Amino acid sequence: xxxAHDLWNILWDIETATGMVRxxxxxxxxxxxxxxxxxxxxxxxxxxxxxxxxxxATVAVTHALTHPAVGALPAGPWAGDAALAxxxxxxxxxxxxxxxxxxxxxxxxxxxxxxxxQIVSGVxxxxxxxxxxxxxxxxxxxxTSNSPTVPSxxxxxxxxxxxxxxxxxxxxxxxxxxxxxGVLLAAHLVLFHTTFxxxxxxxxxxPRAADTLGVSVAGFRYAGVLISGGLAGxxxxxxxxxxxxxxxxxxxxxxxxxxxxxxxxxWTPFGALGACFLFAFAQKFQFALRGAPSPSLQAIPSxxxxxxxxxxxxxxxxxxxxxxKAPAALGKPYEE
Amino acid sequence: xxxxxxxxLALAALAALxxxxxxxxxxAESSIRVGMVFDVGGRGDKSFNxxxxxxxxxxEKDLGIPMANMKYIEPTQTADxxxxxxxLAEAGYDVVIGVGFLFTEAxxxxxxxxxxxxxxxxxxxxxxxxxxxxxxxxxxxxxxEGAFLVGAIAALTSKTGKVGFVGGMDIPLIHRFQAGYTAxxxxxxxxxxxxxxxxxxxxxxxxxxxxxxxxxxxxxSSGADIIFHASxxxxxxxxxxxxxxxxxxxxxxxxxxGEAPGHILTSMLxxxxxxxxxxxxxxxxxxxxxxxxxFGLKEDGVGYVYDDANKSLIAAETIAQVEAFKAxxxxxxxxxxxx
Numbered sequence: 060x061x062x063a064h065d066l067w068n069i070l071w072d073i074e075t076a077t078g079m080v081r082x083x084x085x086x087x088x089x090x091x092x093x094x095x096x097x098x099x100x101x102x103x104x105x106x107x108x109x110x111x112x113x114x115x116a117t118v119a120v121t122h123a124l125t126h127p128a129v130g131a132l133p134a135g136p137w138a139g140d141a142a143l144a145x146x147x148x149x150x151x152x153x154x155x156x157x158x159x160x161x162x163x164x165x166x167x168x169x170x171x172x173x174x175x176x177q178i179v180s181g182v183x184x185x186x187x188x189x190x191x192x193x194x195x196x197x198x199x200x201x202x203t204s205n206s207p208t209v210p211s212x213x214x215x216x217x218x219x220x221x222x223x224x225x226x227x228x229x230x231x232x233x234x235x236x237x238x239x240x241g242v243l244l245a246a247h248l249v250l251f252h253t254t255f256x257x258x259x260x261x262x263x264x265x266p267r268a269a270d271t272l273g274v275s276v277a278g279f280r281y282a283g284v285l286i287s288g289g290l291a292g293x294x295x296x297x298x299x300x301x302x303x304x305x306x307x308x309x310x311x312x313x314x315x316x317x318x319x320x321x322x323x324x325x326w327t328p329f330g331a332l333g334a335c336f337l338f339a340f341a342q343k344f345q346f347a348l349r350g351a352p353s354p355s356l357q358a359i360p361s362x363x364x365x366x367x368x369x370x371x372x373x374x375x376x377x378x379x380x381x382x383x384k385a386p387a388a389l390g391k392p393y394e395e
Numbered sequence: 396x397x398x399x400x401x402x403x404l405a406l407a408a409l410a411a412l413x414x415x416x417x418x419x420x421x422x423a424e425s426s427i428r429v430g431m432v433f434d435v436g437g438r439g440d441k442s443f444n445x446x447x448x449x450x451x452x453x454x455e456k457d458l459g460i461p462m463a464n465m466k467y468i469e470p471t472q473t474a475d476x477x478x479x480x481x482x483l484a485e486a487g488y489d490v491v492i493g494v495g496f497l498f499t500e501a502x503x504x505x506x507x508x509x510x511x512x513x514x515x516x517x518x519x520x521x522x523x524x525x526x527x528x529x530x531x532x533x534x535x536x537x538x539x540e541g542a543f544l545v546g547a548i549a550a551l552t553s554k555t556g557k558v559g560f561v562g563g564m565d566i567p568l569i570h571r572f573q574a575g576y577t578a579x580x581x582x583x584x585x586x587x588x589x590x591x592x593x594x595x596x597x598x599x600x601x602x603x604x605x606x607x608x609x610x611x612x613x614x615x616s617s618g619a620d621i622i623f624h625a626s627x628x629x630x631x632x633x634x635x636x637x638x639x640x641x642x643x644x645x646x647x648x649x650x651x652x653g654e655a656p657g658h659i660l661t662s663m664l665x666x667x668x669x670x671x672x673x674x675x676x677x678x679x680x681x682x683x684x685x686x687x688x689x690f691g692l693k694e695d696g697v698g699y700v701y702d703d704a705n706k707s708l709i710a711a712e713t714i715a716q717v718e719a720f721k722a723x724x725x726x727x728x729x730x731x732x733x734x
Contacts, residue, residue, distance in 0.1 A: 074613065201438065204444075302604035302605055349592045
């Protein structure tokens with residue numbers, strides 16, 4: 060009775076739903092990024108590193124603009140400026156996106172122009188990002204582990220309208236979360252309802268045919284990978300903005316989880332959304348379980364609750380959703 | 396030709412960068428040299444590690460040891476901890492300090508290899524039947540005593556009667572904080588509810604602010620209005636949650652009031668800064684003594700913050716009651732559970 064009642068309470072708690080949405084945002088943005096790259100035929104395992112670079116760039120730029128004077132170092136140009144200072148976190152987010160695009164450019168150069176192995180390039184970028192961000196973090200902040208706290212984009216505050224059940228469910232997220240859902244819609248429309256999307260998918264399914272019809276395979280693959288970088292960079296910016304700082308390797312595997320979500324969602328935007336919700340729900344459920352009132356739920360070892368998300372992933376991948384079919388030319392460099 | 400030139404220029408720039416990073420720092424030979432290897436979370440965690448770093452800053456100021464003679468390493472992986480300590484010992488540092496219980500095995504191993512070097516390990520894990528090497532100072536704290544006091548402050552200040560605890564890694568060391576906090580809350584207010592979450596079961600649980608924030612939001616929405624964290628930089632996420640919800644949090648190890656002004660009810664102090672400084676002072680004076688050193692309320696090794704920054708958040712009667720608890724703990728009338 061107690062246990063069932065507790066579980067019911069957790070499932071129906073609005074906080075479970077809002078927490079799920081919050082946790083799913085970085086995964087969703089990165090998964091949508093991965094979608095554009097993979098639909099064009101380029102495996103993008105580099106999402107993890109791109110996110111990390113995006114997170115760092117966001118914090119570094121926001122800090123540069125707004126930090127207070129320390130010793131001989133003068134304050135940032137926008138520090139204390141009532142008009143400009145609130146814009147700094149947004150400039151930071153833009154920098155995160157830019158850093159993502161630049162990192163993805165490396166991936167595109169290596170895999171599309173140089174036609175090298177896409178997995179190797181991705182792993183290389185991920186390892187490089189861990190090192191680079193630590194190195195730069197130490198150079199800027201004398202710590203390889205943490206940046207100072209920087210101004211960030213907080214959640215929406217619309218007053219009492221947020222207090223009701225629907226208000227709590229739909230309002231009160233970071234503006235970046237609403238942006239993410241906008242990106243989701245845009246990704247669906249672009250991929251499946253525009254000429255650009257059709258050509259991008261054609262290049263990923265049958266590049267020879269696309270080439271014969273005069274579609275630039277390399278051009279569309281560059282576009283796919285760079286869009287992917289921008290979105291993964293935005294995902295990193297969201298992570299940094301969420302906690303208002305950079306910490307060493309703060310993506311902690313979220314890039315890989317996003318990639319799994321994209322595959323689980325069968326390479327479609329709304330499928331990816333469902334998968335991201337599933338992963339985020341598992342995580343939030345685990346948090347709520349630890350705080351449950353009934354002792355038998357609390358007695359569940361945290362090691363067990365920690366594995367719930369991974370267990371779910373394996374179960375779902377093992378057959379609950381049928382076979383996921385990748386773009387036919389995924390992972391294959393195109394030789395003209 | 397042009398591409399080759401670009402490549403050479405790029406390589407040269409890279410080489411310059413690396414050379415700059417590795418350039419040896421000139422050091423004064425006269426003074427002693429201090430090496431420190433940080434715990435998970437690293438410098439800038441505003442908590443445990445930064446408390447240890449403050450000992451170095453104080454050693455520069457009060458003992459005149461130039462910063463150039465003090466080196467610190469932030470390891471990224473478990474294996475790097477022992478390597479870091481060995482490297483510092485090999486380089487001839489007079490005292491090498493490992494910050495955190497994770498260094499226990501490493502310091503045991505390295506201390507035997509370098510019997511002339513002095514070592515200190517914060518939160519050293521004393522195991523029955525295992526001898527502490529003579530050149531190791533094992534710094535231990537009775538965290539539960541400090542946690543008891545902030546637990547009492549939390550319960551007496553809470554409007555909902557529910558308070559939260561966010562721990563880092565799920566291990567006995569952090570259980571001591573939880574046990575003391577819960578006991579303190581219940582002692583001050585028998586009907587107080589305490590919500591408990593741990594961020595994980597690996598050392599990474601001490602450096603995950605994203606998770607800390609979500610755990611904080613979970614507890615706040617379950618009715619807790621004050622959360623105490625003992626979780627390294629993960630706790631910075633708890634503070635973010637407190638800011639967003641307009642509620643209160645309690646810092647740990649260092650005075651963390653500056654991290655979320657107006658939202659930090661108090662901080663449980665663990666004077667890693669003082670104890671590590673004392674070790675450096677002893678090494679300099681030649682009075683270093685190995686073995687276990689345990690610090691509790693009586694030794695002023697743990698405590699809580701009550702100053703101008705949080706005076707308006709805590710009622711005077713609360714402080715009176717907490718001071719009474721403190722006196723009883725020091726007198727041995729209250730035994731604080733540690734697990």
